[in-house]
Amino acid sequence: MRIALLLSAGLLCMSAQAASVDVASLDRGTWPEKLTSPALFDVGSRAEILMFAHSLLASETQDDAALKQRLGLKIINLAAINDLRRELWRRLLENYSVAQQSCEVDASFCYLVENMDDLREEAGKFEVSANSFYIDWAAPSHAFHERYLDELLRKAALFPQIGSEVARFGEHERNGDEFNDRLFLLTFDGGPAPVTGNTDWLADYLRKQKMNGIFFVLGSSLQTRLERSSAADVQALYQGQCVGTQGWQYRSHSHWVDWQSSITRSAALAQNLMPENYVPLFRPPYGQRRADSQGFFQSQGLQVALWDIDSQDEPGRLKAQESAQRVLTLMLLWRKGVIVFHDTQDKARVALPWLLQATAQSGLGWQDCREAF
Incomplete structure (x- = not known):
């Protein structure tokens, strides 16, 4: 029995490594500004945070069946996925709170976000208007964050049977x-x-x-x-x-x-x-x-x-x-x-x-x- 379990675990590892998953990349040429100051870094940061949060929020409306189909898996660890989502939201709020400190210098992508409810609300209605200076970035960025989120969710779905960098096993x-x-x-x-x-x-x-x-x-x-x-x-x-x-x-x-x-x-x-x-x-x-x-x-x-x-x-x-x-x-x-x-x-x-x-x-x-x- 032990040998059978080890073999099945090994096969699961190999299938996870070999699985074909789209890898996210974004042409930074679609972003219209160079990162020539800390404030402009913050503008780009706020934009990417909001776009990723928008994708993360939308993913929470999917049930188990839809998630399995999205991730190409027959079995998923929904508890690990939810743990990851909570950690991602924590980091997004922390990062946006820091990034908005330069809003007086450049107000692009600045919204009043004081807590998690605020961030989720802004993420839900986040949209780049057709006449925006940043419109060429919007669609490629959305595609990037959808694929990147899939990378993360898939690893969480396989955790802990297949360990990965998306979750820790302890303080060590x-x-x-x-x-x-x-x-x-x-x-x-x-x-x-x-x-x-x-x-x-x-x-x-x-x-x-x-x-x-x-x-x-x-x-x-x-x-x-x-x-x-x-x-x-x-x-x-x-x-x-x-x-x-x-x-x-x-x-x-x-x-x-x-x-x-x-x-x-x-x-x-x-x-x-x-x-x-x-x-x-x-x-x-x-x-x-x-x-x-x-x-x-x-x-x-x-x-x-x-x-x-x-x-x-x-x-x-x-x-x-x-x-x-x-x-x-x-x-x-x-x-x-x-x-x-x-x-x-x-x-x-x-x-x-x-x-x-x-x-x-x-x-x-x-x-x-x-x-x-």
Whole structure:
């Protein structure tokens, strides 16, 4: 019976990973203003918050059958979906309350919102008029937020059988929700890439920008990189950066018999090789980890590092520019948090410079990786 349950759980994981879901991206060229000041960042933020809230509110009118059809699932965890909705509304209200503080500078998308009822009311009647300065943005933004909401709801519908970044299993898990407004953390998954590859470029680029991020390494890739270069070369590669772990292999750690060994082995390698760069953080591949793993992580002195802004830069997903524009849209929506790229992909080499240039005058900040969690 136990073997059968494990097999069915594994098949569910694989089907969830392989399922075809439209990935949301928004052409920022439809937005008519550059983010050349903190106030203009707030204008864009208020607009994205209201558009997402409009989609979220509309989704609450759908019954179980309609939700299953919408998400392409036969079984859904409605309690987890409702938990997610409550958390999303909490963040939207918090973010809009901060974003409206600059309404005296620019009143675009400013409405009197003092509590949750106000926000829900404004979301329900939110509409961009045909003669609005922002009309070219309205329809593409609505399509983006419908698809993005589907991404989130689908993950909640599968929770906790399939863990993901949309919900936490305990206080040992972090996702950047405690960051200050306009503060973002850069993270990179799946590396290191082969010698002189994308990891080298990204780490060097960040140093030139006097910035840093957390590189979540795979133990097997780190071991291979070490064997093909040297300890000194690997240490130089991550100079000034932080290094966490994703386990020994990039695979789900929720139903893998050797998941504990995967984590401890890779963490020991990274810590022994780069004690000054190592941070005791585990980034679960696909966001999948066991619901009952808190005791293990606490015994190892580790925290689980999740994220809330996914670039979707994996192979077969978004192109580099689409990935960058998705990230910027989600930065406007969530106003703080953890951004994830993959340093084995070359898309971040295009997306990250574009992102920094687009936000250079918007008043946001980048979280120091050593002080993130």
